[in-house]
Amino acid sequence: MSDYVSMNREELEQELSQLQEKYRSFQEQNLKLDLSRGKPGADQTDLSVGMLDELNSKSDFKTESGVDCRNYGLLDGLPEMKEIFGHILDVPASQVFVGGNSSLNLMFDTISCLMTHGVAGCEPWCKQGNVKFLCPVPGYDRHFGVTEYFGIEMINIPMDENGPDMDEVERLVQSDASIKGMWCVPKYSNPSGITYSDDVVRRLASLKPAAKDFRIIWDNAYCVHDLTDTPDHLLNIMEESKKYGNEDLFIQFCSTSKITFPGAGVAAFAASDANMAVLKKRYATQTIGFDKLNQLRHVRYFKNYDGFLEHMKLHREILEPKFAAVLNNLEQELGGKGVARWTKPNGGYFISVDVMDGCAKRVVELCKEAGVVFTPAGATYPYGKDPKDSNIRLAPTYPPVAELETAMKLFCLCVELAAVEKLLGR
Amino acid sequence: MSDYVSMNREELEQELSQLQEKYRSFQEQNLKLDLSRGKPGADQTDLSVGMLDELNSKSDFKTESGVDCRNYGLLDGLPEMKEIFGHILDVPASQVFVGGNSSLNLMFDTISCLMTHGVAGCEPWCKQGNVKFLCPVPGYDRHFGVTEYFGIEMINIPMDENGPDMDEVERLVQSDASIKGMWCVPKYSNPSGITYSDDVVRRLASLKPAAKDFRIIWDNAYCVHDLTDTPDHLLNIMEESKKYGNEDLFIQFCSTSKITFPGAGVAAFAASDANMAVLKKRYATQTIGFDKLNQLRHVRYFKNYDGFLEHMKLHREILEPKFAAVLNNLEQELGGKGVARWTKPNGGYFISVDVMDGCAKRVVELCKEAGVVFTPAGATYPYGKDPKDSNIRLAPTYPPVAELETAMKLFCLCVELAAVEKLLGR
Numbered sequence: 001m002s003d004y005v006s007m008n009r010e011e012l013e014q015e016l017s018q019l020q021e022k023y024r025s026f027q028e029q030n031l032k033l034d035l036s037r038g039k040p041g042a043d044q045t046d047l048s049v050g051m052l053d054e055l056n057s058k059s060d061f062k063t064e065s066g067v068d069c070r071n072y073g074l075l076d077g078l079p080e081m082k083e084i085f086g087h088i089l090d091v092p093a094s095q096v097f098v099g100g101n102s103s104l105n106l107m108f109d110t111i112s113c114l115m116t117h118g119v120a121g122c123e124p125w126c127k128q129g130n131v132k133f134l135c136p137v138p139g140y141d142r143h144f145g146v147t148e149y150f151g152i153e154m155i156n157i158p159m160d161e162n163g164p165d166m167d168e169v170e171r172l173v174q175s176d177a178s179i180k181g182m183w184c185v186p187k188y189s190n191p192s193g194i195t196y197s198d199d200v201v202r203r204l205a206s207l208k209p210a211a212k213d214f215r216i217i218w219d220n221a222y223c224v225h226d227l228t229d230t231p232d233h234l235l236n237i238m239e240e241s242k243k244y245g246n247e248d249l250f251i252q253f254c255s256t257s258k259i260t261f262p263g264a265g266v267a268a269f270a271a272s273d274a275n276m277a278v279l280k281k282r283y284a285t286q287t288i289g290f291d292k293l294n295q296l297r298h299v300r301y302f303k304n305y306d307g308f309l310e311h312m313k314l315h316r317e318i319l320e321p322k323f324a325a326v327l328n329n330l331e332q333e334l335g336g337k338g339v340a341r342w343t344k345p346n347g348g349y350f351i352s353v354d355v356m357d358g359c360a361k362r363v364v365e366l367c368k369e370a371g372v373v374f375t376p377a378g379a380t381y382p383y384g385k386d387p388k389d390s391n392i393r394l395a396p397t398y399p400p401v402a403e404l405e406t407a408m409k410l411f412c413l414c415v416e417l418a419a420v421e422k423l424l425g426r
Numbered sequence: 427m428s429d430y431v432s433m434n435r436e437e438l439e440q441e442l443s444q445l446q447e448k449y450r451s452f453q454e455q456n457l458k459l460d461l462s463r464g465k466p467g468a469d470q471t472d473l474s475v476g477m478l479d480e481l482n483s484k485s486d487f488k489t490e491s492g493v494d495c496r497n498y499g500l501l502d503g504l505p506e507m508k509e510i511f512g513h514i515l516d517v518p519a520s521q522v523f524v525g526g527n528s529s530l531n532l533m534f535d536t537i538s539c540l541m542t543h544g545v546a547g548c549e550p551w552c553k554q555g556n557v558k559f560l561c562p563v564p565g566y567d568r569h570f571g572v573t574e575y576f577g578i579e580m581i582n583i584p585m586d587e588n589g590p591d592m593d594e595v596e597r598l599v600q601s602d603a604s605i606k607g608m609w610c611v612p613k614y615s616n617p618s619g620i621t622y623s624d625d626v627v628r629r630l631a632s633l634k635p636a637a638k639d640f641r642i643i644w645d646n647a648y649c650v651h652d653l654t655d656t657p658d659h660l661l662n663i664m665e666e667s668k669k670y671g672n673e674d675l676f677i678q679f680c681s682t683s684k685i686t687f688p689g690a691g692v693a694a695f696a697a698s699d700a701n702m703a704v705l706k707k708r709y710a711t712q713t714i715g716f717d718k719l720n721q722l723r724h725v726r727y728f729k730n731y732d733g734f735l736e737h738m739k740l741h742r743e744i745l746e747p748k749f750a751a752v753l754n755n756l757e758q759e760l761g762g763k764g765v766a767r768w769t770k771p772n773g774g775y776f777i778s779v780d781v782m783d784g785c786a787k788r789v790v791e792l793c794k795e796a797g798v799v800f801t802p803a804g805a806t807y808p809y810g811k812d813p814k815d816s817n818i819r820l821a822p823t824y825p826p827v828a829e830l831e832t833a834m835k836l837f838c839l840c841v842e843l844a845a846v847e848k849l850l851g852r
Binding site: 116 | 463466467468471476478479481482483487494495497498526527528531534538543550552553568570571572575576632686689690708712714717719777792
């Protein structure tokens with residue numbers, strides 16, 4: 001295949017009409033496919049249904065310490081569940097708070113808490129005028145949605161294969177006290193799939209923020225979601241930050257939404273003593289407690305951390321061919337054409353594609369008009385605005401492989417089509 | 427039995443030493459009983475364990491409309507669950523939002539939302555300086571905890587057998603725009619067990635608040651918790667308020683925490699279109715969705731509203747003798763002594779006792795020292811401060827009847843003891 005950029009106008013015109021013909025044949029298939037969200041497939045949720053057999057009308061509903069999980073109590077979760085999350089997040093169980101079904105909700109609660117209640121002796125953010133958050137891009141649209149909801153100004157921080165641009169992060173955080181926090185998905189980042197390098201983690205751990213109430217939301221959503229024999233390794237942020245007396249800067253989150261059931265899993269956070277005290281005060285007011293029967297189901301089914309890791313291997317078996325299907329199609333259809341770059345993650349839920357500048361919206365639109373929905377272009381940036389209009393997030397997990405193959409063939413075609421249109425100035 | 431107030435000093439001294447002797451014999455029993463919280467008993471949670479058989483590894487996990495409850499989706503809940511809550515709250519299912527496991531959490535979210543996001547074109551409460559809430563007293567300590575957490579000034583509103591003092595409510599709400607809301611448990615109120623009269627409901631429904639962003643938290647926690655053949659009837663607040671164009675003033679809450687499992691039940695709210703839009707915007711940012719598998723369990727087990735009502739009869743069978751034990755003891759031990767008044771509710775979870783002014787703390791302390799824990803005196807008032815130090819909440823649901831009998835005998839003795847101490851000026 002030749003590189004589009006080196007084609008002359010005539011060659012491009014010819015290419016365009018060939019691509020348009022192919023596109024029409026896709027349209028005739030009346031496809032209805034959806035690669036828009038990071039949803040586990042039905043084959044993945046099938047893996048966890050055995051958990052539902054763990055509790056029935058004949059069960060013993062008590063924790064090892066004798067608490068009846070059918071009633072109120074244990075605000076911060078079952079000790080057994082805290083233990084498992086401690087292993088997952090690599091912190092002592094005592095630093096874990098087990099919440100409801102959604103880590104997004106726990107992160108929202110945290111931001112909401114900081115909006116109305118100060119930490120580290122500072123005024124609540126809602127009383128400090130304009131406050132700002134750093135947003136490594138491309139990133140997770142729902143994170144950006146939370147800060148946007150609270151009117152927190154978002155500042156784009158470019159990401160490369162090592163993580164966020166730390167020169168920029170240090171410059172901003174150390175000079176501007178209105179910068180109050182930062183979103184991070186440090187392992188198998190959403191959407192690029194990259195893992196923060198040791199150097200990046202250490203520079204984050206040793207930040208000297210101008211704001212005393214600066215907090216990093218460390219969304220470790222994919223910490224156990226390895227997909228290859230060469231998994232990435234992320235430095236332990238709590239241990240690193242302690243070396244600099246910075247343990248209050250980081251609050252860590254995760255959930256089993258993509259391990260057991262999205263919506264019917266269990267979420268947790270880990271925090272320093274100071275942060276835990278602030279958040280526990282809130283949760284003790286907010287609720288009498290979270291769903292302990294569902295925690296008990298998880299504990300009985302997995303037994304321990306090793307049980308979780310074994311379970312993750314089953315997910316990998318399902319997801320590996322799906323990621324391969326996406327990557328193979330990208331390579332076969334777009335390799336060497338100079339119209340797209342993409343990441344090859346060792347885990348997580350997404351693949352990030354950068355198409356030609358100014359073409360992302362057009363690609364997604366073309367796909368949609370042929371019946372395949374992708375994450376809207378721009379969604380991976382704050383306010384839905386990708387300044388280069390080039391990034392598209394691919395979510396390979398939900399559709400069966402056969403559907404993925406079709407969807408990716410269409411996607412690649414649309415990437416080419418949009419590129420040729422652009423080169424022709426259409 | 428003679429009335430303490432009419433006894434002379436000598437008679438009182440004699441009575442005191444007799445009561446002290448009885449008290450010592452209680453102390454020797456080394457009791458360890460707890461009547462402090464409105465927790466269902468194990469006999470009550472036993473009623474719902476059959477629900478756990480509804481979902482197992484072989485189940486069909488789809489709603490009637492075909493949504494797989496094991497995955498993301500349906501932010502506002504299963505249509506079938508909305509239907510049932512619509513009946514429970516007596517509103518169209520379209521006005522219902524099904525949330526997580528805790529109505530307290532939904533109420534907290536609502537107040538939190540109003541703190542950071544304005545409604546009705548007003549500034550968020552956090553930007554309006556000092557804002558205030560009306561708190562009918564005695565009331566629910568966790569309600570007061572939420573407003574206290576957000577620094578909202580709480581104003582006591584006396585309750586009588588018809589509900590809150592409406593002259594006072596109208597005077598305050600119609601004159602002071604910094605009064606932004608009011609807590610209400612309109613049916614089988616916590617702790618008095620009274621139900622708001624039709625007149626009170628109509629006066630609330632027709633309020634003309636000075637604040638455009640005034641909102642009433644209508645916590646209908648005990649709407650189906652009848653305990654006698656003569657249940658109370660509460661007027662439908664959404665219908666009444668509509669007559670005055672006031673449907674935006676009320677947001678209604680309930681849960682199955684005291685129907686199925688505390689902590690593993692399902693909560694919901696009902697709201698006008700305008701309030702629903704504000705809250706849905708928040709929830710769409712806050713979470714991808716709540717636990718639909720648990721909703722499905724509830725729907726499959728109860729099938730419909732009638733199933734819920736049948737289930738409530740089983741609760742009544744367990745609770746009726748417990749409430750009777752408390753009321754009989756109060757009548758037998760304290761009747762005619764002029765040292766206490768109490769309510770005789772037709773439903774709900776509590777009985778409210780007013781002991782002699784200045785004696786509530788002493789009664790609870792005496793009970794505690796003899797091994798029986800009651801809700802702390804003062805807890806039924808904002809900031810934990812009962813101005814008369816007279817109200818004590820009794821929670822008869824958790825202990826078995828035999829334990830209740832013992833606990834109540836001690837309680838009544840302590841009420842007498844504290845009264846005689848007071849009359850003797852000790």
